[in-house]
Structure formats: C-alpha cells, structure tokens
Amino acid sequence: MNLHIYNTLTNKKEQFLPHTENKVSMYVCGPTVYSAPHIGNARAALVGDLFYRLLQKLYEEVIYIRNLTDVDDKIILESEKTGVPINIITQDVTKMYQNEMSKLNMLEPTFEPKVTDNINNIISTIEKILNNKSAYISENHVVFDMDSFKDYGSLSKKVSDDLIDGARVKPETYKKNPKDFVLWKPSVNQNCGWDSPWGYGRPGWHIECTSMIKSIIGNEQTLDIHGGGNDLIFPHHENEIAQGTSCASAKYCNYWFHNGIVLVDKKKMSKSLGNVILVSDIINATNPIVIRLALMSSHYRQPLNWTNDTVNNAKNIYEKIVTSLDADSSDVREDDNDFLELLCDDLNTPNAIQYLVKQAKDSKNNKNLLPKLRYNCDLIGLKRNSYKISVELKNKVEHLISQRETARQNKDYASADQIRNMLASMNVDLKDGPSGVTWKIKD
Ligand SMILES: [Zn+2]
Incomplete structure (x- = not known):
C-alpha cells in the first residue's frame, strides 16, 4: 500500500517514497516548554503520532523525532515574569507535556531531543555554515547571509524581495541585510547561555531544530518527512531549509506536512481573549480518548474549530465504537486494508472515523467484523480499555x-x-x- 502525503514543498499530494528503502525518518517540531500545553500543541503532536503509527505499519524501520525547545526568548520572559528559575519552568512543563501526550495515547517518539543537551551540536552546525560562507560574524552574533542562499522561499513561496517581515522592522546594526537571520546571539542571562567560539551566548530558534535533526540522522542524510503547525512554514521552516542546505551537500528534507490551526468557537486562541484551552482541563473533564477522537474530526490540514459539539460528537462516536467492541470478549485482530487505505490518503481521519462508525454498526449483525474494528482502533490509538476499571x-x-x-x-x-x-x-x-x-x- 502506498502512502500519499500533501507536500507543502510542491503543493501537491504525492506518493511517499523514503530516501532509503524501508527506512523512514520523520521530525516534528515539538513545543517550547514555557507554559501548560494547550490544544494546539496536542493537535500538532497527534498528527505526528498518527503518521508515526501509519509509517510503522508500512515500513520496517521508522525514526520519529519530536523535540523539546527549552531555550527560547519566551522561556526567559516567563522566568523574569514569575521569578521561577528557567530550568524549573522547562522541567515542569516538559513533564506536564509528556504526561498529557501519553494520556492522549500518543506513542513515545524514538528520540525526544532537548536544545540544552545539544549545544555542542548546534555550535558545530553553525561552524559548518560559517565554513561554507553562508553566515558571517558581527557584533558577537553569527548571522545567516541570505544572499548566499538563492532558493529561499521555496516552501512558503515567498519571493526573496517580498520578505518584508525583516525589512519592516528597524534593521539591527549587526545585520548586513534586514532579511538575514540570527544563528547565535550574545546572552546577558547567566542562566541561559553557553561559551562558544563567538563568546557567551545562545542559539537562535531555527538552528536548534536543524542541528537536532542532523545530529540524529547524520549531517549528510536527507530527512524524509518534516512536520509542524502551518504557522511554522515561514520563517521557521524556510530558515531550516536555508541552514540545512548550507551545512551539508545532501537535500535537507523531501516531504513537508503542515497542520492547520485550532480555533475555539471560530476564534483564534489567545491569552488576551482568554480562550486558550489547556490539555489538562479537557482531559480532566473528559475521557482523553474522546479528546483524541475530537482532535481527529477535521482533516489535519484544515483548521479545527473546537466547540462543545466537537467533544459531544466525539463522545457519541466513541460510545458507538466501544459498545460494539465490549459486546465481544475476544481479542483477535485482523488487518483491514480498506481502512488503511483511507489513512494512506494523506491521513484522511474524517473518512476513517466515518468508516469505523459504520463498521461498528454493521458488526452488531456481523461479529466477523469485530477483529477488523479492533485492529483499526488500535491503529489510530483508540485504546478501548481506557474505561475498564481495575x-x-x-x-x-x-x-x-x-x-x-x-x-x-x-x-x-x-x-x-x-x-x-x-x-x-x-x-x-x-x-x-x-x-x-x-x-x-x-x-
Ligand atoms: Zn522546529
């Protein structure tokens, strides 16, 4: 069976072919660990988890990397605001994130690298970029030289001259060109900095992901799949491509997938609107597997509008499926290629869920369908025993x-x-x- 992924790089749904036969590498940008995980974090992690589960069915070896960004301006600001030390904030939020994703039945990634464990790797990636003359040193900063990378904009389809984001703000004196971006910057914070060939400082956000990928798969390897929220396409992923292409001769990544935003009652979630939905709140109020189903109710590339109905609909669907499965005590499982095919079509979860509902209904009159229903529920992580009481x-x-x-x-x-x-x-x-x-x- 062939997996098809909508590739942001080509704007097309394409058949997925791993760079090395039967071996797949996938990286999904994880959270910045500075505040309690919200439902947007959960959606991004769930899309990665579903691709991971599917890839594991299709290929012999799958490496799934989901990072933890524990060096970032937002973390420093949070520490200044609350007086809580940086390392305590990042440890606490990391624990919270891992615990909540596990309750949502996400599989543990093969690797979960942290930035603080990778400073040496980051420094060596920056050195490679400097050696290739794609970056320059200026006022204790290392800055990526956009003039050295002509393909910039291939992912976001932005033309180089249209990159007004950087041009609009007051140009920093250390940049030759307002479009250039920082790989390493000086730090005044004694709790967030490391010695480097360019002085005491810390990495820029974009280089963190590129270095962590390269340190795991190898500098001269091409990553098969890279994912994340669509708010990361520009500039984060665009900058990753620039860096990853400038530190190696191999292509950086072949397939890029991006998930849509989570809206709450059709509004963007924001602290100022007070409508941020925390994962902890919803999984305390509702069975996490129901939440998992609710998160799958829209196709991953579409926005997901979160309302009371989203959860109630998922509850109904869950009940239908679970009632059918509980009607039978057998544990036999049987592959179901029709279901697999729906998932292989760029992870079409709305169709897959519809299929499960019908299968659950039909199984009431035809017990032979139950092994397939069981297999399918396992495949997308609907742990049916979550209600079973010890x-x-x-x-x-x-x-x-x-x-x-x-x-x-x-x-x-x-x-x-x-x-x-x-x-x-x-x-x-x-x-x-x-x-x-x-x-x-x-x-
Ligand atoms: Zn990233």
Whole structure:
C-alpha cells in the first residue's frame, strides 16, 4: 500500500517514497516548554503520532523525532515574569507535556531531543555554515547571509524581495541585510547561555531544530518527512531549509506536512481573549480518548474549530465504537486494508472515523467484523480499555458505597455526604435508584 502525503514543498499530494528503502525518518517540531500545553500543541503532536503509527505499519524501520525547545526568548520572559528559575519552568512543563501526550495515547517518539543537551551540536552546525560562507560574524552574533542562499522561499513561496517581515522592522546594526537571520546571539542571562567560539551566548530558534535533526540522522542524510503547525512554514521552516542546505551537500528534507490551526468557537486562541484551552482541563473533564477522537474530526490540514459539539460528537462516536467492541470478549485482530487505505490518503481521519462508525454498526449483525474494528482502533490509538476499571478501584468504590449506606441508615448525613464527595473526587458518579445505588466512572 502506498502512502500519499500533501507536500507543502510542491503543493501537491504525492506518493511517499523514503530516501532509503524501508527506512523512514520523520521530525516534528515539538513545543517550547514555557507554559501548560494547550490544544494546539496536542493537535500538532497527534498528527505526528498518527503518521508515526501509519509509517510503522508500512515500513520496517521508522525514526520519529519530536523535540523539546527549552531555550527560547519566551522561556526567559516567563522566568523574569514569575521569578521561577528557567530550568524549573522547562522541567515542569516538559513533564506536564509528556504526561498529557501519553494520556492522549500518543506513542513515545524514538528520540525526544532537548536544545540544552545539544549545544555542542548546534555550535558545530553553525561552524559548518560559517565554513561554507553562508553566515558571517558581527557584533558577537553569527548571522545567516541570505544572499548566499538563492532558493529561499521555496516552501512558503515567498519571493526573496517580498520578505518584508525583516525589512519592516528597524534593521539591527549587526545585520548586513534586514532579511538575514540570527544563528547565535550574545546572552546577558547567566542562566541561559553557553561559551562558544563567538563568546557567551545562545542559539537562535531555527538552528536548534536543524542541528537536532542532523545530529540524529547524520549531517549528510536527507530527512524524509518534516512536520509542524502551518504557522511554522515561514520563517521557521524556510530558515531550516536555508541552514540545512548550507551545512551539508545532501537535500535537507523531501516531504513537508503542515497542520492547520485550532480555533475555539471560530476564534483564534489567545491569552488576551482568554480562550486558550489547556490539555489538562479537557482531559480532566473528559475521557482523553474522546479528546483524541475530537482532535481527529477535521482533516489535519484544515483548521479545527473546537466547540462543545466537537467533544459531544466525539463522545457519541466513541460510545458507538466501544459498545460494539465490549459486546465481544475476544481479542483477535485482523488487518483491514480498506481502512488503511483511507489513512494512506494523506491521513484522511474524517473518512476513517466515518468508516469505523459504520463498521461498528454493521458488526452488531456481523461479529466477523469485530477483529477488523479492533485492529483499526488500535491503529489510530483508540485504546478501548481506557474505561475498564481495575479490581482494586472497584473494591474501594464498593466499600465506600456500603459505608455511605451505613451512615445514611444511622442518619449520619454529614458522614454520608463526606463519602459522596470523596467518591466524586475519584470521578465516581453515584445514582440512588429504587433498586439501590448504581455507579460509574464519569466520562
Ligand atoms: Zn522546529
């Protein structure tokens, strides 16, 4: 089966062919770890995760790299604002990110490099670019020389003279040309800087990704797939291509995919609008697998509009699929090429989900479909056992319920309420009915 990816570089859906047969390398830009992960971070990670799962089905060896940006202006600003040391902020947010992505059932990437572990690699990549005369040193900065790279704009389709972003702002004195960008800059922050041949300083954001890729796949290797949010196309990914082409003779990357933005009630998420949806909030309120399904409801290249309906629709779909699977205790799985084909069409998750809903419905009358449904749910990470309750938890809940019953019979309503609150904090929903108390774990 052939995978087709819409390649931002060519603006076409193309058949994917790895540079080396049966061996695939993929890099997806990870988060800057300065504040709690939001739903936009989750969408970018999920698209990477789905490609990774699919590539693993199709190829023998897949390397998936998702980085952590732990050196950045935003982190320094956050530390100045809150008084919390930089390393504590980055450690805490990294833990939060990894924990939340794991709850959303994302597979761990093969490599998860951090910038702070790669300073030497970054310095050596910058040295290569300097040796190739594609950068210059000026006022303790190392600056990429845009005049040295004629293909600039191939990804974003911006023509060199149209790069007004840099030209509009007051040109920095250390730049020969306002369009040039920084590879290394001096740092005054004692907690965020490293010694380098160009003095104490820190890397620019773009060079971080290029160096981490090169250090893992090899400087003279071509990356197969590079992904990230479409807000990264310009200038971040464009600059990565300029750097990656100037430090090696191999082509930097063959296929680029970009995911669309997440909107909240059709509005862009922003701190000033107060509409940022944090992953922690939604996965505490709703089963993370339902959230995972909701994130797949739009095609990855389209914007995803997040509303209450997005989550409710995903809940309904999840219930339909899970009810069908729970009707049968078997664990047999069977490949389903029709489903795989939908995913191979540039990760068409809306069609794939529709297919699953139909398969779940049809399986009610035809149990032979269940092994395929199970296989498909595994493939896109819909862990159907997430609702299954451990024996330990079940015993604890039932013990508390019987204690509550005793308290009520003794008219000790304060204790009964206290136990009810305790159960609520364990996410247990109690219902007092004519035939006694029933309970379930809230979704
Ligand atoms: Zn990046």
